[in-house]
Amino acid sequence: MRILFLGDIVGRSGRDAVEARLPELRRQLRVDLAVINAENASHGFGLAPAMADSLFAAGCDVLTLGNHAWDRKELIGHIGGAPRIVRPLNFPPGTPGQGSVMITLADGRKAMVANVMGRLFMDALDDPFRATQELLSRQRLGTTVQAIVVDFHAEATSEKAAFAHYVDGRVSLVVGTHTHTPTSDHRILVGGTAFQADAGMCGDYDSVIGMGKEGAMARFVRKMPGERLQPADGEATVCGLFVETDDRTGLARTVAPLRLGGALSQTMPDLAAV
Amino acid sequence: MRILFLGDIVGRSGRDAVEARLPELRRQLRVDLAVINAENASHGFGLAPAMADSLFAAGCDVLTLGNHAWDRKELIGHIGGAPRIVRPLNFPPGTPGQGSVMITLADGRKAMVANVMGRLFMDALDDPFRATQELLSRQRLGTTVQAIVVDFHAEATSEKAAFAHYVDGRVSLVVGTHTHTPTSDHRILVGGTAFQADAGMCGDYDSVIGMGKEGAMARFVRKMPGERLQPADGEATVCGLFVETDDRTGLARTVAPLRLGGALSQTMPDLAAV
Amino acid sequence: MRILFLGDIVGRSGRDAVEARLPELRRQLRVDLAVINAENASHGFGLAPAMADSLFAAGCDVLTLGNHAWDRKELIGHIGGAPRIVRPLNFPPGTPGQGSVMITLADGRKAMVANVMGRLFMDALDDPFRATQELLSRQRLGTTVQAIVVDFHAEATSEKAAFAHYVDGRVSLVVGTHTHTPTSDHRILVGGTAFQADAGMCGDYDSVIGMGKEGAMARFVRKMPGERLQPADGEATVCGLFVETDDRTGLARTVAPLRLGGALSQTMPDLAAV
Amino acid sequence: MRILFLGDIVGRSGRDAVEARLPELRRQLRVDLAVINAENASHGFGLAPAMADSLFAAGCDVLTLGNHAWDRKELIGHIGGAPRIVRPLNFPPGTPGQGSVMITLADGRKAMVANVMGRLFMDALDDPFRATQELLSRQRLGTTVQAIVVDFHAEATSEKAAFAHYVDGRVSLVVGTHTHTPTSDHRILVGGTAFQADAGMCGDYDSVIGMGKEGAMARFVRKMPGERLQPADGEATVCGLFVETDDRTGLARTVAPLRLGGALSQTMPDLAAV
């Protein structure tokens, strides 16, 4: 299965870039499943239902969230009827929405996408390791499901790496989100799971993780309240990664980063190698 | 000036890889200044003086530290006589050692290297922005000094980006350390400063940020004390970046990542392009 | 039921004071149930089994723990056979020991004691509110059990107060521990549960929360490693509170603080009023 | 000198209680200096200038702040002309207002009041110990100033105790604020400085640190955004302490807690003993 994952969309600049590039990316990479983290899509904070619809229309299959899941409160009432928008699995019982979704491709293959939140330097939630363990105990990769993608939304690289090794061999891909900075540690772990500590954001990198530089700097230097942070509006870099899995095992054959447009160095998966 | 920076050396595996590769890297890239973060060189915790000597002998010019600066207590008494070992600038007044060093190259050019620590999700220290401001107020890039390198040792990508923009145009390079994961956001900021949020570690990546997987996972899952964490001992990836600056301005002309050996995808600066 | 609760015993000074005073306190206050937090009993860190035995011999019925539960690793193997030593309820499934214990008094009345840990500014654990909810769902206060005591081991007063209101009317007493500082907010909440945000420690208050002043101050000022922290060894103040409940409802009739010996102002429950 | 200190005023309930009781308290206790923390006076968040005026009119001499200093942005422009409103001393250089004020009593005696913020579990600020050291280096207690009061606004009892011992013998009183919970550890330290880890709040205690119970509980349990927190509006307890100092040394002779009205146990300094 050919999987495209894009990191946190930040504001209009990020949305525009993703919607402009996604159709062509799907064709070019013959993508079977496109998953995008959209927790910052709406002006940097949350995901308005209309923007989710627009991203689905552009070719996204599943949208994931994170600590900003409910910044746009409209989503709370909307998510129950929108199973392809996935909120963190380890939110408390009773939280609206689901922490994972099973997608059936047109050719009948099945893929599960989960969104899980780390705890180190983050809000207190239930154990992401055990929550994932319970989810995975109901699946058999390569049998009941051809691919499993986990968006592990977390701050600390230690927790991200520990989590990836914990599920190594039982999921197709663990990809981190939340730091809004792509890492170059993409690799296939010893058990066959593809891993990258952070996908990076789809947003303007001439910024502080997607938000305007002046306001963000002032928060660190002056320790005074200022204007509300605004998303930077320069050209976004679309950041993410591409994974091809073996349907018989669900494990990864290749993993390659992708960075298109904007301020970062450009890279596309080598189609010949895939 | 041609500057090589390598990220946190972790344990024997990291030291061996750096010492084996550094001489050839210096020749190949015609490096003028080699700076390496060594806060985890000694079994993952701190830097023993003898290991510092060995790294200097292998061709390192300056060693930087971080939150693990004093894990090997022998360094406290040693650092006063070892000015090329630089500890965080914003440690309290009265702390042994210095937060920056001025290096004079064989050809007379001068380079300053500083080590600064962030505060978000880190220990409480004095303001890294103001400490750097004061340091820079005594220099004029391109005039009193040909290059200034700042190793910003911090957890949060937001603080790293805010810091880099804060000194943009006043230093040659801001490179983050501490997360032990290389980022692919290397770029030259609008003011001419090269930036990469994290250099990554020089260590075995089949690990949890350089430490053995089992012990590190247990800390997240079982919440029980176990054996002391041990550095992973597989082949290290030497991670860092290469920057070429314009001596007349001190600003960056090129920035390129470097990853050699071990589990990560390999990359070397394109010598033709430099 | 007449319940005595004493806060975190710190080191030899705290142990000696508790063991010396407990027999007389039991007689004087006609105590039915004595519960003591002992997470710092062994030189400030953890609880050695022999010291637990000594505290039980002095008249303690139940010992509770906290974040220092496993600092003395001998306890890990011992706790399974020592049901009156209670570790935090919301430790991960599979953790040795239990998070609550049911005690049957000589006259047949039953009391449950639980130890629960907060999460704000503490280590990441499972939700203490839900864990307590599940525990309480199996009991009916005043029917299946005459009294329920919860030692809520936490840092933040907001979490302590929120927790107390959450279980108000369903337990006899919520008493905080961990800050090593007694609070004077003891009261009976609107639903009938007695509450005090922190019991305070049984230790020498001419200290920094029980540990020697010089070493503790140096940690804040110099940010350098020093000698290992040692418990202060001056005379301890025995700190805690006394609650009388109505056996038919399990709710509190009176709550009164107790501070005996050492540097703090002295207070004893007014026996006439009880 | 006879000093009354009251802890964080929370909302209308707290303001009303303080303004109603302060005139009588001043007479009854023959107060020379009344200092009140008002960081939550305006609907729980910040201090509007008009409310400061009202508190001064009721007999307050100095108002202190904390992490909520700028929640009411009108104060930023107002504080420069209102020297008896004191913001944290260790806010960054250039911050409006001052971190201390020198008050001259009608009889010519002088008292200094400072507001200092801790860092453990709080926002990153410059070192409160060193900032206080610098402030104190310009005074000589008992000579240049008859009394020095420090409101140490902090979360952790360890930092509060370490700070108090650090300045013991050099100031008249260290009183903690911020936890909104009064402690019963009031005492005179070995060097002669009075200390209480927290003054408690002036607010409705049938709440979660002054805010409505339902909203505050939901934040811990449901992890969902809800209504903005509202101050509880039941009768407030006026919480604080009373200290009498020796003008020749500036050190404390007596320290006694005060709790009046509302849900907490009532206590007034024993006038005969003072």
Ligand SMILES: [Fe+2]
């Ligand atoms: Fe996030």
Ligand SMILES: [Fe+2]
């Ligand atoms: Fe995000």
Ligand SMILES: [Fe+2]
């Ligand atoms: Fe570090």
Ligand SMILES: [Fe+2]
């Ligand atoms: Fe490191």
Ligand SMILES: [Fe+2]
């Ligand atoms: Fe504790």
Ligand SMILES: [Fe+2]
């Ligand atoms: Fe404790």
Ligand SMILES: [Fe+2]
């Ligand atoms: Fe407050």
Ligand SMILES: [Fe+2]
């Ligand atoms: Fe506060």
